[in-house]
Amino acid sequence: MSTPVRPGPVRSVTAPSNPAIKDIRALAQRKHRAETGLFVAEGLKLVADGLAKDWACETLVMAEGMLEHPFAARTAATARARGATILTASAPVMEAITRRENPQSVVGVFRQRLLKLDAVDPRTATVWVALEGVRDPGNLGTIIRTADGAGASGVILIGDTTDPFALEAVRATMGSIFHVPVVKVRSEDFLAWRPGFPGPVVGTHLKGSVDYRTPDYREPSILLMGTEQSGLTDAMAAACDILVRIPMAGGADSLNLAVSTGIALYEMRRGRLGA
Numbered sequence: 001m002s003t004p005v006r007p008g009p010v011r012s013v014t015a016p017s018n019p020a021i022k023d024i025r026a027l028a029q030r031k032h033r034a035e036t037g038l039f040v041a042e043g044l045k046l047v048a049d050g051l052a053k054d055w056a057c058e059t060l061v062m063a064e065g066m067l068e069h070p071f072a073a074r075t076a077a078t079a080r081a082r083g084a085t086i087l088t089a090s091a092p093v094m095e096a097i098t099r100r101e102n103p104q105s106v107v108g109v110f111r112q113r114l115l116k117l118d119a120v121d122p123r124t125a126t127v128w129v130a131l132e133g134v135r136d137p138g139n140l141g142t143i144i145r146t147a148d149g150a151g152a153s154g155v156i157l158i159g160d161t162t163d164p165f166a167l168e169a170v171r172a173t174m175g176s177i178f179h180v181p182v183v184k185v186r187s188e189d190f191l192a193w194r195p196g197f198p199g200p201v202v203g204t205h206l207k208g209s210v211d212y213r214t215p216d217y218r219e220p221s222i223l224l225m226g227t228e229q230s231g232l233t234d235a236m237a238a239a240c241d242i243l244v245r246i247p248m249a250g251g252a253d254s255l256n257l258a259v260s261t262g263i264a265l266y267e268m269r270r271g272r273l274g275a
C-alpha cells in the first residue's frame with residue numbers, strides 16, 4: 001500500500017535572506033540544478049501546466065495576495081495536496097527570486113525530468129528533433145516550444161549542450177518544457193544507437209545537396225540540427241540519410257538555429273498537421 005501524501009506546510013516569507021529563498025535563488029546556477037535535480041518555473045500558467053502534467057513540485061512561492069485569486073488558490077491547493085511547501089512572499093522576496101524588478105507572482109520549484117534514448121519509441125514517433133551541442137538557452141527553449149507546436153515527439157540533446165532547465169531556457173519554452181520529452185545522450189552513444197532506428201535521419205547543413213522542400217518525408221524520423229557556431233560535426237553529418245539545405249536568398253550565410261529548426265520541422269510534418 002502506498003503511503004498517503006501529507007499536505008505540505010504553508011509559510012510566509014518576508015526576507016530575501018531566508019534559507020529557503022536562498023536555495024531557490026541558487027537554482028539560477030547550473031551546478032546547483034545538477035546537484036539538486038530541481039529547477040525553477042516562473043508564472044502561474046507554467047506552474048499550472050507542470051502540475052497538470054504531473055511534474056513533481058517541491059515548493060510553490062506566491063506573492064502576497066495571490067491566494068485571493070481563485071485560479072492561483074486552486075493551483076496552490078493542488079500543489080499542497082501533493083506535498084509541496086507553499087510560501088507566500090513579499091515583493092522584495094519575489095524580486096530576489098526572479099532577479100527582476102517586475103517579478104512574476106508565482107514561482108514553482110520542480111523536479112527535473114531528463115530521459116534516455118530508450119524513450120525514443122519508433123512505433124509511436126513522429127519526428128524527434130536532435131540537437132548537436134546547442135549552446136544558447138533561448139534557442140533551446142524556443143526549439144522545445146516549436147517541437148510542441150509542430151507535434152514532434154520530443155527533443156534529443158546530443159553531447160555537451162546548454163541546460164534545458166536553465167531559467168532562460170524554461171522561460172523560452174513558455175510551458176512546453178512540461179509537454180515535450182527531452183532526452184540527453186552522449187555523441188558516441190547516439191552514433192552507436194542510430195543504425196537501430198528504423199526511420200530516416202534528416203540532417204540540416206549549409207552544404208546540403210537537397211532543397212529541404214523536395215524530399216518525401218517519412219515518419220518516424222529524426223531531424224538533426226548542428227551547433228550555432230560550426231554546424232554539424234562530420235561524424236553527425238555522416239550519420240544522416242540526407243542533408244537538406246534551406247535556400248538563402250540574400251547576404252546572410254545561415255539562419256538562426258531555432259528558426260531553421262522551425263522551418264524544417266513544419267515542412268517535415270506538413271500534411272500531418274490539422275487545420
Ligand code: SAM
Nearest residue numbers: 204205225226230231232245246254255257260
Ligand atoms: N557557421 C555555421 C555552419 O557553418 O554550419 C552556421 C550554423 S547555423 C547558425 C546553425 C544550424 O542551423 C546549422 O548547423 C543547421 O543545422 C541549421 N541551419 C541554419 N541555416 C541553415 C540553412 N540555410 N540550411 C540548412 N540548415 C541551416
